[in-house]
Structures are given as structure tokens and as C-alpha cells.
Amino acid sequence: MTQSNAEQIRNEFFLTREWRLLNNGSYGACPKPVFEEFQRWQLEVEKHPGTFIGRWPEWFGQSREALGAYLHCDPKDLAYVTNATMGVNVVTNSLRSWLKPGDEVLTTNHEYGACNHAWLFACGKTGAKYINHPIELPITSDDDFVEKFWSGVTPRTRVIYLSHTTSPTALTFPLKELFRRAREAGILTVVDGAHVPGQRDLFLDDLGADFYTGNCHKWMCAPKGTAFLHVRKDVQHMIEPLIVSHGWQPDKKSAQPLYDYVEIFGTRDISAFMAVPAAIEFMRSHDWVQVRERCHLMGMETKRTIENYFGTQSICPDTFEWFSQLVPIRLPDNTDMAKLGQIMRDHYKVEMPLITWNNFKIARLSVQIYTTQDELDAFVEGVTTHLNACLTATA
Template identity: 40%
Template sequence: MSDNLASQFLLREDVTFLNHGSFGACPRPVFETYQAFQLELEREPVDFLGRRLTDTMREPRHVLAAEVGSGPEDLVGVINATTGLNIVAHSLPLQAGDEILTTDHEYSALEKTWAQVCRRTGAEVKVVKVPLPLEEESQFVDTILAGMTERTRVLFLSHITSPTALLFPLEAVIAEARRRNIWTVIDGAHTPGHIDLDLDALGADFYAGNCHKWMMAPKGSAFLHARPEVQGLLTPLVISHGWTEQSKQPGAKGAFGNSPFIDEIEVQGTRDPAAWLTIPSALAFRRENDWRSVARRCSELAEETLERVVERTGLAPLGSSAFRAPQMVAIPIPPCDAPAIHKTLFEKHRIEIPVFKWQDRHIARLSVQGYNVRGQMDSLIAALDELVGLSDQAASAATA
């Protein structure tokens, strides 16, 4: 992997950045496009926001839709995946006794979202435990199907999980949920730009994804996708000029000529749309730099680093390679004071990487992106060995 790629990013040179998964990192030329849009807005805000915004927002939507396998009328820009998923969670007509079926691998912010929805509606969250290590699709599918009952109204799943970096095989459970008239809501925060997407083929009712992570657009760029048949269920979190009283009538148009789904969610009052407008630039950057090849090398480096740590510790990965996110891996490490290790890695070793306890496991979640090189993985392994005794763990396991 060429060091030249690092020069195309704005990351600090004194920090080994191994945490692309949390907030992403925007390449320099994409960020410059972002700033150019902001400057254009400030030079004539009324023209930009008052006259041209609806038309300007359309190109990124069409370009992104082609990238993720969606019709452009079925996808709308939001500032992050959490916002998109909150729109769905607060719109669905749930009531007391209804169940939201989910797993024990979900993002904590969305766990809180569904908890609040349940407090308001009287519905209940039902959590199933996905067997680990995840080595066969049937382990996941059978667990989800066994959790479905006549009370299940929503199936909420991550596509790529945040704490465990697992890639869930969703197709079969989404199809079965459709057969049972269960709404499927998918958290795709880590997915766009990370794996190939075909949202129409996947068939989820609702899918939210971030563009600021693996697609490398600026922060504030994400989307909500909804099948045409369920778009009428949605109510925006913010009611503004895009809303009309006739929006739920068959064939209705939104206030600005798009579908009500787009106009009601896209128009949120005064805001800076520059991050969303930069999506075509981010996708162009990926093409110009042959990002498929870059991603392949990153995936190989992530897998190699995981294997090197596993060899030292004897701790098994959480799943086989078929069910691990390509560029983001959850590395099991020996029991430790995870917050203290995280702090020391940054303050002493200048390594930025999440370290945390998840259930009864301790994890260092490694992200590998185009600006990373193998020497940084060497530094991580050496630091972890110093702080948590990787080789000591393997020796203990051998004598146990």
C-alpha cells in the first residue's frame, strides 16, 4: 500500500489512526470540494438555499442511488444514519404488545432509540443472542427466525455490527419477515463504500447508511432508503416547508416537486447541505484511485493483523472470514481495564483505536483504510503486547 495515499488525507501525522470506522476520514480533494460548496453558499445564501437547493440536491441523490442499487426516488439525504433510523422508529404505528426483534450486537444509540419508542408506545424490544463464533449462515438465520412470533412487528438489524464488526447475512431473514408482514429496519451505518450494496435486491423496508464513513464523504452525509410501498408510513422528525397536508394521498407530490418522502425529509429548515452535495466527489475520488484495489489490500492487512494477534493470544475471532467486515475487525484481547488501555494507547503510543468490553469479551476494533500501512499494525501489536501481554495470554491458555 502506497504511502502516497496518506498524503491525500488530512489526518494528523503524529497519530496512528486506526479508527476509520467511528467517523471516517475525508480525503483532501473531497474536503476541498466540500469547502467550495460552503463558500458558494455564503456568497449568495438566498440564491443557493432559496432558489437552487432542490435542484442542487438532486444530482447527489441520483449518483448515490446508482452506487447503492436504488431508484433515486426511494432514497433521501439525512445527516447521519442515526437520524434516518430515528425517522423510521418514530413513524411506525406501534402499540402495546408489539415486539421489535433485534440482536445483542446493535449500536447503543439505536438501542436507546427503540427503548424510547417502547416507553412512548408500550411496545417491547426482544433481543436474541447470536451464537459466537459465527461460522455458518444458519446460525444467524435460525436464531432470528426462532425469535419471530405473532407479536413481532419490526425486525431491526445491523448490516455490519458496530461493536463486533460482523457482517450479518440478511437476505433470508428479510425475505421471511416480508412473508410474515414484519417491517424490516436495517442499520447500514458501516456499509456504504465498505461492501457492494444492492438495496433493491436486498429488499429491506427501510435502510439507513452513512456516506461519511467508508465512502469518505464529509461528516453530515447519509441516506435513508425506503421501499415505495412503505414510504407513506414515514413522518419527518422536523416539519418544515417540504410538508403538505395532501402528502399521504395517492399520487401526491411534495411541496418542491419530488415525492413527499423526499421533500418532507430533505427540507428541514436552514442547514448546510455541503456534505451531501460532495457525495459525487467522494465517489469520483474512489474511482480515480482504484479503490477496489485499495480496499482489497486493506482487507488483507486487517485479516493478517487479526491473525497475528490471534496467534499470540489463542483467543478465537468472533466469526469466520465470511462473516467479518472486510476492513474492520474486532480483535479479541486478554481481559483488561479497557478504558485505561484505550487512553494509554493514545496518550503514550499515539494510536487511535477503540478498546472496550463487550459482554464478557475485551475487544480492540481495528479499521484499516487506504492511508494505513503494515508498519502501523506492527506498532499496534507491540503496544498491545506491552499493555495487555498478548503472548502471556497464549502461554496461560497452553498450560491451562
């Protein structure tokens, strides 16, 4: 992909050119044709609002079919939710009546703050313990991670909760072997896959998580407010409504709780969900496997240039399995991240999270289809020129 091609693709987005936006991971970006489809649905609904609720099941169903094909799963095992935070909350709320005092929910110390809160809230109501088991960095291999994590399992572990791709450290954890062991041990598995759809091909039926939530609005180019919750058939009976509405009845358990308890809750704007098939089509028409590969290589090159320059050790193996388009670049441990961030914003117009996680300093770079090499070069120039002035005396 040449610079001019990347420039051309940038025109397919609404993004301002006044900033170098290297933070797709936080909120995503929706291209014009997908956004137009989203708005077309809004107009459609306004033409005859009365048909809106009536045709909702049919419309939702069509969109879910496309998403299920994309995620390699039965669309009947999917519910649309507004975001991954909601997906996690549906699960934590559902498991509240199942967890008992003393039970343990095992997770890592790499989890996303809002979702930690959801678990702490649910565990607080039940007397269960939420355990952020430390996974030290660097991680050297899949086995290294699996053994580090599994050492936290005890006879009281009832649930394993993991980010598939982590927020503060941008690592993609290998899940399959853990889930095999969990199933053998009778432990439920819950995944926060907020960053994964679009960055990786998902085979949800094959992965074997009991509950998996992921965002369409981060890396799949869908409008904001689009995410899904995938629930294995044999645990769907555990789902309870987060918002109680038409789908719940006092004397009857729903046969389709994903729809009745999760998707149906009063009058709402469903247009963003209707545009998810257009987002899938946008990715297909741009040959997403190639796009992702190019973005990954651009990110990897940037990572290596900066880490080599400062002599920092990568926090994980430098392979696609560990990071795709969300790239963890390790900076020296004694970097003043606030000062560096200010320079990058004020002088380079670079937007990117500069994260302090334990003693590690991580620049979390996002490379998406619209990112140009010029932008990455400017980021490298900014960091290599100014970082030495941002080092403190001690780490």
C-alpha cells in the same frame, strides 16, 4: 501497495501524523479533494444566498442521482439525512403511529447504543416491546446466525431491526435470507447500515430491506454529516416528518415524503451532500475494489497474528463476508481494556476502540486507504509486548 504508496495517499488526507489513527470506523476521514469540493459549495452558496433555496431540489437531485447509481437503487427512493442516527430516528418516529401495545420489535444484543435509545423511546410511547435477542459468539456460519436470530421471532413480531455491520463486535450480518422470511411473515425490516457504504458494494433494490440507512461519512470518504435513508416504494407512505416544515401540509399527504418530510427543513448547509459525488469519484479513481481488498487483507493478517499469539478464538468465520475493513480482533477474556488502552495511547499513539462486549474483549481495528503497514506493525508490537501485563487474575 507499497509503504511509500500508502504514505503518498496519507498526504491526500488532513490527518495528523502524530497519531496512529486506527479508528476510521467511528468518524471517517475526508480526503482533501472531497473536502475542497465541500468548501467550494459553501462558497457558491454565499455568493448569492437567494438562489440557495430555489435551486435546492435541483442540486439535491443531482447528488442523489450519483448516490443512487453507487448504491444500485432508484435515487427517488433515497433521502439525504445527516447521519445514521437520524436515519433510524426518521423510521422509529414514523412507525410510532403504526406500532400497537404488545407488538414486538426484534433486534439483537449487538446494536448501537444511540439507535437502541431511538427504538426504546418509540416503543415506550406506543407500548410495543423492544427485544434485544441474544446472538451468542462465536458465530460459525450464515445459517448459524439466521437460525439464532429467527428463533426470536414470535407471532407478535412486527418489525425486525438489525445493524448490517455491528458497532461493538464489527460483524457483518447476512441479511438476505432473513428478509425473505420476514417478507413472507409480513414483518417490516429496518437496517442500520452505518458502517457499510464504502466497505461493501450495496445493491439496495436487491437487498429487500424496507428501510435502510447508511453513512457516507464513515467509509465512503464523504464530509461529515452525510448519510442516506433508503425506503422501498411501497412503504414510503408510512414516512412522517421528524421536523415539521414547508413540506408538510395539514390537509394533504405528500406524494414525495422522502423529499418533503425528510430533506426539507428550513435553512441549512447542504454543501456536504453536494460533495458526495466527489467522494464517489475519489473512490473510483483509487480503484476502490482493490483498496478494500488490500485493507481487508492487512486487517486479516493483523487479526490472525494477534489471535494466534494469544490463542484466542475468532468470534466469526475469518472471511470477507463477516468483516471487511472494520476488523474484530479477539483479545483474552481477562484483559484489562482500560489499562491496555492507556498504554496504547501513551506509548504507541494508537487510537482504536478497545471494547468489552458481554465477556468478550474486542480490539476494533479500522484499516482504511490511508492506513500504513508500519502503523499496524506498531499496534501488533504494542499488544504483544504489553498485553500480558494487562491480564487480570480471573476472566
